Amino acid sequence: MFELRRAIAALPRRRSAPGPDGVTNAALRNLDESALPDLLAHLNEAWRSAVLPPEWRTATVVPVLKPGKPADQLNSYRPIALTSCVGKLLERMVMCRLVHHLETVGALPDCYAGFRRGRCTADAIADLATTLEDGKARRRTTGVVFLDIASAFDGVLHSAIVDSLTRLGVRGRALRYVRAFLQGREARLRASGLYSAPRTLTRGVPQGSVLSPLLFSVALAALPHAARVGPRYKVPLQIATYADDVAIWVSDHGGRRRFVQDKLQRALTNMEYYLATLGLTLSAPKSVALYNGPHRTFDLTLTINGRPLEVRREATYLGLRVDDRVTWEPAVRDALRGTRTTTNILRLLGGARRGTEQRMMLQLYRGLTLARVLYALPLLALTEHQWERIEQAQRVALRVCLGVPRHASSRLTLAEAGMNTVRNTAGERAMRHLVRMQETPSAASLVARISGRRAQLADTLTRLRDIAGAPVRYTAPPPPNEPPIVVAELSVSNLSAKRNVQPTVARQLTEHHCDERYHGWARLYTDGSVRDTTGTATAAAFREDTGRAEAERLVFHASSTTAELAALQLGLRLLDENEPARVVVLADSRAALSLLRSPDRSPQLAREVVARVGELQGKGWIIAFQWLPSHCGTSGNERADQLAARAHDDPGCPLSPVPPFTDARLLVRRRVALSHPELEHGPLPPRLPRRLTRGAAAALHRLRTGSSFTPAGRARWRTDRDGSCGHCGAHGDAEHLMCHCPRFSDARVDLGRAYGTLGCPSDTLDELLRPRLPRAKAERALRALATYLGNTGLKDVM
Structure with a gap:
């Protein structure tokens, strides 16, 4: 059941067109809880028997005209295949198991960047780009071939996919399901409300299927090994693959041009032979080569299926234009x-x-x-x-x-x-x-x-x-077919939003909830703290039954969620492994506890906490996690909060083993933010409030960038313009119009009163435009300024 819930939660939120059975993703997401067992039984029957309903193997193909293409040509249409959403739900569950197996055993080559978690086109681009830049810097000869596999997704043999899965260790029900998934598939065309006769598909992976990208990658898994068959050399053949976009290259010393050419040709011949076993071919007209080296007179000569390969000055790979001189x-x-x-x-x-x-x-x-x-x-x-x-x-x-x-x-x-x-x-x-x-x-x-x-x-x-710092060691998530290790409750019975409840009521509801759910359990309170003024982060844990308490300081300015995860990790270290018991870990961070519920998509630190919980459960411990509202007077939570707060100023506080790389993205963002050019002239100005009209917001932006359309500003660009104020004859710059012109004195009094209420002076233009206030108050001040511009008509002048 947990696999089904996970698959339903992963369904796309956007509107989806149904397949032949008429069931949409929205219908599956909104299923009543009582209907889930029946749905699971239906899916399990298909999984055990490897017999799929006909509507799961039938696709409705809708042709969609490509932008800017003529409507009277067949190749101007993009076919969109609509398949059963119920069938795709089972595909998601099967795919999770297949992906875990393939990644665990290392079945897919590292050069495969497509359709894998944590990989993207940037991987293939980075590999190729750094090779070309390195070759240019070292004056090496580099030959690159960008390959096009003709009708790759539509032409791969079903038997080749099944054979590849068998070779990679997939057995039993998973293999039988994939075989049944590929066989007997049909497609029918729908246009103008009419349907064509069904057509049986004997090759290719089904379009629109969840499993199709993975199965295609499995079929091509041995391609890098096949391309490298032959004598071993010190300089290897490099491959980058994203789906059916394949690039191969060889880079060697500048004088070994023939070696680069021969090695590329051998790889092309090997790949032709291997792809033929999959029912695929390389397209010579659409494949191109590129040569970079110190000797520009050398002609790279390569062939595919006996046809010469075009060598170009520029080529496109995954949307990036690459030139042979590596100038970009x-x-x-x-x-x-x-x-x-x-x-x-x-x-x-x-x-x-x-x-x-x-x-x-x-x-x-x-x-x-x-x-x-x-x-x-x-x-x-x-x-x-x-x-x-x-x-x-x-x-x-x-x-x-x-x-x-x-x-x-x-x-x-x-x-x-x-x-x-x-x-x-x-x-x-x-x-x-x-x-x-x-x-x-x-x-x-x-x-x-x-x-x-x-x-x-x-x-x-x-x-x-x-x-x-250095990256942390990877901790693998648990297999998807195993029950969740962590049980985390993210709410308290009868407690609505904390901001609408008095602290005393929140404390009473929390105590009642814990007494009812965890009566007789030991309580472990954890809390993380981040202090931006000092750039420190701390974690603390307090075990109520033994009175044991510990705190530690992280060696970097962490995020609040990382500090909370560090506190959970510290709390689990307080448990005595020799005395298994029932323990409820109480924390006031929903974000941290949510990460524990989905370790397959969580950061490394959350996976380490989950792994630690699994170790303790294997030794007899029963551990549950419960969220509780912060600062509502719960004694254990207040004690942990005090420990974490004191650790900021304690020079003898032990340091946490959590490495800085845990929050690498946050640290990078902070470092880059410090390089903003405006920081050389002071702090960044407060942002404008939301929901301002474009005219009011644009007027404020022009004022704050010194480019407003005042009389003085217009006179700088047009010598025939008068730069004086039309009301009093003074110099008509922004300072005068906003702060001194007697025409707007009454409205200016109201504006000054609004700023004074917020505790901000309003005597100068800079004080008006950049109020030195907390964010919420600054937005109120700027909204009052926008109102002033609108009431006085200055919005249209500025």
Whole structure:
């Protein structure tokens, strides 16, 4: 049942079209609790018998016209296959078991980056890019071939998939289920409400299936080994694979050009033979080669199926434009072209005074403009000039989003948008990719290769280790077919939101809940504490039955969730392994306890806590976890909270064994945030409150960037304009209009009263625009300022 609940929880939240049986994902998510046993029995019957209902093996194919393609051509349509959501629910359960087995035994090669948890296209791009940069720096000869497998997903033989699973150790019901899943499949076309006759599919993995990507990867699992068949050399053949996008390359000393060519040709011949056993072929017209080396006159000659392979100056791999001189200029041009296109779209959505609100505009900027730059460019060694071109294009887009003119300060524009420079953001993205790689066992060899190359990403790896230290040892999650190790209750009976309940009532409800659920159990209280002012984090645990209490300080400024997990780890160390008992661990962090309930998707520290619980349970302990509200007067929780608070200032407090890499992403984000160019001139200004009209928000942004359309500002750009105030004749700059012009004196009194109520002066323009207040009060002050601009009509002037 727990596997079924996990699979239902993983169903997509977006609206889904049903298959032939008419059942949607929403219907499965909203099933009554009493219906789950019947659903599980239905799924188990199909699992045991390996006989799948016909509607599970039938797909309804809906043709969707590709954007910009002519409607009268068949290849202009993208087929979308709709299959049974109930069948896909069982596929999810089976896939969890298959993935755990394949990853545990190391069945899939490390060079496979597609459809694996913790892997993505950045892995394949990073491997290729660092090789090319290293070869260029060492003046090596590098030959790369980007391969295209013709109709890969639709042409692979079913027998090849089953044989590959058998070779990788998959037996019993899992193998019989996959065989039944592939056999007897049918598809019928639906167009204009009409259905075609069903067509039997004898090859390929089913489109739209949850299992299909994994089965395709299994079929190609032996491809890297097959490509390397032949004499062993000191310089190996390298392969990067993402689904059916395969790249192979060889890099050797500059004088060994023929060796590089011969090794690539041998690999191509081997791959042709192996793919033929799977029912697949390499497409020579769509495959391309690229050559980089100190001798530009050398002609790389390769063939596929006897047909010559085209050698190009540029090639595209996983969306990245690669050039044979490794300048990355084509990739930069693509990014700039896309930035200009999306900037024009943003211009249509928002003007200087009306249009889409800034918050939505910035979301579109991040999703359409910035994401294009952050896809692959952070992994590459770009020049200063290339970065400056990218920065300039991004600043244009940001000014459009904020509604400020072109002459607005770049530094202040970034501060107003709450954004860092693109280069700093790209550096953070690269380090986050490296953190992910080091947390994934199958990517460990990739990190080792990158660290030994002369490449930009290798320098980024060194910087990451200076910030977060060495990676931690990986702890595998428990098998998916085993019952959950941790039982964690995240609520208290009859207790609604804590903010709506008095502390005394919350304490009474908590005590009643614990007495009712855990009567006779020993109680272990844990608490984590983070103090931003000192940059310290502590953890504490208190065992009520023995009175034993301990606290420790983490060696880095951790997040609150990490501090809570460290406290749970400390609390479990307080348990006496020689005296098994029933213990309830009480903590006031729902986030930390939630991580214990899903260790397969949790960070390393949470998996270590789960593993420790499993060890204690194996020795006879019965352990439960219970959330309780904080600061409601529960004596044990207050004691743990006091211990954690005192540990911040105790120089003799022992140090926690939790390493800094546990919070590597947080440490990286903090370090990158410190490099914001505005911090050289003081703290960042408070952000504008939400739900302001675009006109009001744009006026405030222009005021805070010194680019408002005041009479004095217009006179700087138009010599025929008068820069004086139209009411009193004084110099008409923003300071005068906002703080001194007698025309707005009455409204200014109300504004000063609003600021005074919040404890903030309002005598100067800087005090008005950048109130030195806590975040909530600063938003109230800026909202009052926006109201002032609207009431006085200055919003239209600025």
